[in-house]
Amino acid sequence: MEQTSVYGWKWYRHDSHNDTIQQLISNNKGCKNWLTNIQEEKVNYLRIERESNGDPIVRGSLTYKQDPENQSDFEIFHFYIRQQSLITVGLDLSRIEGEYREPCEHLIVEEKTPVEGFIILLGELINYFLDGIDKLEFKLKELQRDVQQNNHTTLLNSIYDRRIELINWSDLTLPVHETQMAIKEAFLDEITETKAYKRIETRIDRTTTLLSHYRQDIDTLLNLEEVLSSHRGNEIMKTLTVFTVIFTPAMAIGAIWGMNFKNMPELEWKFGYLYAMILIIASTLAIYLWLRMKGWTGDLLRGKKNKKHFD
Structure with a gap:
């Protein structure tokens, strides 16, 4: 053309x-x-x-x-x-x-x-x-x-x-x-x-x-x-770490009394179960209060009232 x-x-x-x-x-x-x-x-x-x-x-x-x-x-x-x-x-x-x-x-x-x-x-x-x-x-x-x-x-x-x-x-x-x-x-x-x-x-x-x-x-x-993304990843890792530390006493005590040794005097205690529960709860609370006093829990274990970018 x-x-x-x-x-x-x-x-x-x-x-x-x-x-x-x-x-x-x-x-x-x-x-x-x-x-x-x-x-x-x-x-x-x-x-x-x-x-x-x-x-x-x-x-x-x-x-x-x-x-x-x-x-x-x-x-x-x-x-x-x-x-x-x-x-x-x-x-x-x-x-x-x-x-x-x-x-x-x-x-x-x-x-x-x-x-x-x-x-x-x-x-x-x-x-x-x-x-x-x-x-x-x-x-x-x-x-x-x-x-x-x-x-x-x-x-x-x-x-x-x-x-x-x-x-x-x-x-x-x-x-x-x-x-x-x-x-x-x-x-x-x-x-x-x-x-x-x-x-x-x-x-x-x-x-x-x-x-x-x-x-x-x-x-x-x-x-x-x-x-x-980096902040979310860090928060997840911190949360997992805090929960792992808090429940460490319970896991340790459970591991000890889960052993199969023949001579374990605690097996004969009348109130052994109650003592074990009190010990687990007390040690868990003690670890949590210690972490909180140190300021290492931050906002991880608190409820979120408002949706924010870094939640």
Whole structure:
């Protein structure tokens, strides 16, 4: 498919590699490498070169959709930018256009140069990423409420899921940012003074700021959950230790009178059972009072009136 801008430059759109693409760029340096990358469709790719007349060329590939739960499930498109033409391969604009946003196809061809048109396309990609980041923000708010109210052990998995999702959006945003910088390097003031470039630069800055903020939020939640888990583990161990110490006299006395020696005078005592019970209770209370006086029981053996994070 070929579209002509109102300013005369052309946008060639192709679904896959074909002979037409090769004819369009056959006389340009590095075209074989770009064509090879189109056929492989495996990684992000970016190069800056010069045509024989000295005009800059920016060519590469960008991943524009990726499943956070399955990193091998992604969609990639390829681009080739020259002074008078833009070539894209494998780009489905319907996959990135928002429900409430104006279709960007006509916005691209209304720009003065193919470089500015491509920057509009990058801006649409960033808008799509921002939509996903907004959904991530909602999930993070729910997660924060969950940590505050429930504090259950499965939260760690939820935190890691959100972290993987955040990494996914960061991985998609970084190549776009790199492409923006490559365009600046290739075309310099010719492009950096345009409204389209200033707009995409600001939008990328906004996106990276959000990603940085949410990364800090997730790290804070993760650290908090680790502290809570460590505290719970320590409380469990202290509780088990205190109960073990308290009931040690009973276990020791029971072990002694559970022996099968022939001569055990206590077996003939009329009130031996009562004495044994009194001794067990008294020694258990004595150990408990001693631990409490030392302050080693803390809140372990007290009832919990209010639900707190460190209960």
